[in-house]
Amino acid sequence: MPAPVAFLATIGADEEAAYLAALAAAMPQETVRPFRALTEAERAAVDVALVTNPDPAEVARLPRLVWLQSLWAGVERLVHDLGPGAPPIVRLVDPELARTMAEAVLAWTYYLQRDMPAYRRQQQAVLWQPRPYRAPADTTVGLLGLGALGSAAAHRLAQAGFRVAAWTRSPVSPATREALPTIETCAGIGALPDLLGRSDIVVCLLPLTAETCGLLDAGRLAAMKPGAVLINVARGAIVVTDDMLSALDAGHLDHAVLDVFETEPLPAASPLWRHPKVTVLPHITGRTNPASAAAVVAGNLRSYRETGRVPESVDLARGY
Numbered sequence: 001m002p003a004p005v006a007f008l009a010t011i012g013a014d015e016e017a018a019y020l021a022a023l024a025a026a027m028p029q030e031t032v033r034p035f036r037a038l039t040e041a042e043r044a045a046v047d048v049a050l051v052t053n054p055d056p057a058e059v060a061r062l063p064r065l066v067w068l069q070s071l072w073a074g075v076e077r078l079v080h081d082l083g084p085g086a087p088p089i090v091r092l093v094d095p096e097l098a099r100t101m102a103e104a105v106l107a108w109t110y111y112l113q114r115d116m117p118a119y120r121r122q123q124q125a126v127l128w129q130p131r132p133y134r135a136p137a138d139t140t141v142g143l144l145g146l147g148a149l150g151s152a153a154a155h156r157l158a159q160a161g162f163r164v165a166a167w168t169r170s171p172v173s174p175a176t177r178e179a180l181p182t183i184e185t186c187a188g189i190g191a192l193p194d195l196l197g198r199s200d201i202v203v204c205l206l207p208l209t210a211e212t213c214g215l216l217d218a219g220r221l222a223a224m225k226p227g228a229v230l231i232n233v234a235r236g237a238i239v240v241t242d243d244m245l246s247a248l249d250a251g252h253l254d255h256a257v258l259d260v261f262e263t264e265p266l267p268a269a270s271p272l273w274r275h276p277k278v279t280v281l282p283h284i285t286g287r288t289n290p291a292s293a294a295a296v297v298a299g300n301l302r303s304y305r306e307t308g309r310v311p312e313s314v315d316l317a318r319g320y
């Protein structure tokens with residue numbers, strides 16, 4: 001009988017119950033218990049913990065912990081809170097999450113490509129006025145990040161006929177190139193201005209790291225094509241909000257669809273709520289599905305129990 005798996009999650013009771021039920025169904029051979037329900041002896045034996053933003057003090061009370069499985073894809077807070085001495089952190093890489101993310105990126109892209117924010121404004125002004133049509137084939141989507149989620153989004157956008165140019169930290173692997181043959185790619189900070197300058201729609205799907213925090217500042221927003229639009233579905237702090245508002249107010253950028261914010265929920269006093277060129281979404285673009293996440297976690301745990309090898313984990317120095 002393996003040691004119990006600790007569950008350390010800062011989520012509501014209903015969500016916790018949904019996760020525990022899904023995990024029990026996906027891996028009946030394991031015992032998953034909330035941290036608070038573990039006895040001292042059980043805590044001492046725990047080798048794997050399933051977490052969303054856990055209390056670092058609770059993690060420190062698991063002396064034999066070998067690795068942590070995040071139930072979320074974004075791990076910046078975990079990496080920050082647990083520090084350089086953290087045990088290996090395994091991110092959630094869930095095909096169902098990638099599918100829902102890609103579906104939403106395509107939806108928000110169509111929303112902008114078909115000028116819906118402008119038609120909304122026209123409706124409010126009781127104005128009947130068709131606008132010029134720009135086909136997907138004439139629309140370049142600049143995708144910042146081509147990881148698990150970015151690749152799925154790139155595939156979906158390309159299938160829909162958009163021209164996709166993706167930006168990564170390091171040159172893409174031959175396998176990615178083969179999987180996404182029509183996607184143009186470029187890598188490194190030096191390549192960013194050119195990509196921004198020719199993208200009609202910029203989609204941000206980067207992790208939040210020391211390198212990406214504040215990446216889209218006044219200078220980089222100024223490098224975007226006049227009249228371009230921004231979709232941020234990654235993390236709020238990647239975009240400098242005041243700089244983005246200035247670019248929208250100056251008419252340099254046409255619209256921003258924001259699913260993520262530095263402070264969530266977005267405070268009622270934020271000017272983003274009422275800005276005519278901003279669409280606010282309550283972090284719903286890529287929601288973790290407990291059942292599909294549990295299946296991924298079960299696979300990782302099974303492999304670890306069988307081989308003793310920790311699944312591929314986050315590079316703590318790089319931050320993702």
Ligand code: NDP
Pocket residue numbers: 073074075144145146147148149150151167168169170171188189205206207208209211212233234235259260283284285286287320
């Ligand atoms: P991955 O780690 O799989 O991919 C990250 C991508 O970003 C890689 O292509 C990587 O480049 C690129 N990247 C990282 N740093 C840089 C940099 N400094 N310069 C250029 N490119 C960089 O992450 P996922 O695709 O799984 O997830 C991306 C993010 O999406 C998560 O970190 C999370 O913040 C966010 N997210 C948002 C959700 C929502 O509901 N809105 C839901 C889930 C996740 P390289 O390939 O060279 O390593």
